[in-house]
Structure formats: C-alpha cells, structure tokens
Amino acid sequence: MEWKRSAFDWNQARAFLVTAEEGSLSAAARALGLTQPTLSRQVAGLEEALGVVLFERTSRALLLTQSGVELLAHFRMMGDAASSISLAATGQSEAxxxxxxxxxxxxMATYFLPPVLKNLRTTAPDLQIEIIASNELSDLRRREADIAIRHSRPKDETxxxxxxxxxRAHLFASKEYLDEVGRPKSLADLETLTFVGxxxxxxxxxxxxxxDVNLTTANFNFSTSSATLTLELVRQGFGIGILPIEIGTAYPELENPTSAFEPISIETWLVAHRExxxxxxxxxxxxVLAEGIG
Structure with missing residues (x-):
C-alpha cells in the first residue's frame, strides 16, 4: 500500500475515523456537520487514495473490512494528535x-448552572457560553466540550x-401520590409502590x-434518561423518584416518603483538559464554576 504525502487529506481521514466510530454515514455526517453525500465522497476519496476498501456496505449496516480494522488504530492516533495540536494552540490564548x-x-444544567452563570456574565461579559445538557459523557480529548461537570472522577490522566x-439523593414523591397509595411504614412497603425515572x-x-428495597422492573411503569423529566413525573404523581435533596426539598408538593431509606451519595467533579x-x-x-458550585 502506498500513499503519497501530497495525496494526504485530513478531511478524508477524519471522515473515515468518525464514520468508523459512529457506525453509519448518517450519524457521522451529523457529528461533523456535513451532508451525507459529502461525507460519502470523502470516505470514497480516502479509499481511492489508499487503494483499499475500508467499509463493506450492506443494506442494514456499514461494516469495517479487515483493511479498515487494521488502519483504524492508526487513524485514531492521528485524530488524537490533531486534538493535541488544537488543545495546545487553544491553550496559548490569553483573551x-x-x-x-x-x-x-x-x-445540573437546568437547576445548578444558571445562578453560577449570572456571576460569570458579570466576571467575563464578552464570553460566549454554550451548554450541552446531556447525561452522555463528553469526550474532552476530542474537544466535545472544554469543561465538563461530572458525577464521577475521570480515569484519564490527561x-x-x-x-x-x-x-445526596433521596426518595421523593408527591403528596398527592402518597395520599392515594398510603405512606410506607417500612422499606418493605416501598416494594408495592410505583417508581419513575x-x-x-x-x-x-x-x-x-x-x-433493603427489593424492586423489580415491574415497579417502573415510566422510565426516562432525563432527570428533569423524572422530576416532573414525580411532581405530577406518577410515582417515587430519586432526586438530589436540594431539588426535592425545593418543591413544597414533594416529600420524602420514608426516612428509613439510606441517602445516595453523589460526587461532583469539574473536569477540563490539562492544557x-x-x-x-x-x-x-x-x-467561577468551581466557586459557584463548590
């Protein structure tokens, strides 16, 4: 396999890398902000430059060929190197x-960040702040975010x-719901009730x-990955949910159904790339985030 230096096109390399990681052209196009035909042309251009087929295209999936698998690790190193260059360059800015x-x-984004961002607006009014409100972890090394607020310590030493x-988080339910089903007198009583979230x-x-609360999936009639929706479902009487104590106690229509339940400890970490x-x-x-949240 021969690939002339003059033929190198980072856009093609990035197109292959993101397509391999996302698993489809449509998902990769969304991640890169490109149209699918444009992305497809870039991947095809890379295949032509390398003289190999990188993907096996089927009606149901886009699968890496053996050549694609062998080259993927090398392209990942290229992607990490490009991210490091971007990080180093960004780290020189002093404005x-x-x-x-x-x-x-x-x-966290909905209930904890806004008061802190008010202080930030006063401290640095010329900044443009974008917030990703999602339970999915952002990859800081690939610049999916500059700063992340997480509930576990990152393992990446960079x-x-x-x-x-x-x-801490505790059980909360609406008074309306507890009036309807009865307030549990023991942890065992929780096992007959409905949970949300x-x-x-x-x-x-x-x-x-x-x-000491033995539930089954049958206890959960309504499930969601959204903590804000969980809060609203609990407020509207759909069942019991687990909420941070600061959130649950902020709503007078909610109460802790039993003090016998051991609260759940929640760590909060502020994370950024070292550079x-x-x-x-x-x-x-x-x-500002460290002071305001911490």
Missing part, C-alpha cells in the same frame, strides 16, 4: 473572550479534575437492594 463549551447533566461539594431500571435494582487549564478564558470559567 477573556471567545467560545467556551460546558457539558453537564440536564438536571484530564484535570477538581472535586466540588458532594450532595432510571434510564435502565434493571441496572439500578442492585442499588435499591443494597438499601486547556492554561487558557485564560477556560481558566476563568473553570474557577
């Missing part, structure tokens, strides 16, 4: 202006993490069992 991308869970104040209930049953920590605008946002 408190420009764009900063923050990722946080939808509950990331800078600061632990903020911890909080939990992205995948079957993965959370062990957590409840560790607190980005040397960037003034990133550092300003990081410090």
């Amino acid at each position: 408190v202006t420009g764009h900063v991308l923050i990722s946080a869970t939808n509950l 990331l800078f993490a600061k632990r903020l104040r911890d909080t 939990f992205d995948q209930p079957e993965q959370r049953l062990g957590l409840m069992a560790s607190r 980005l920590k040397t960037n003034l605008r990133i550092r300003v946002v990081f410090d």
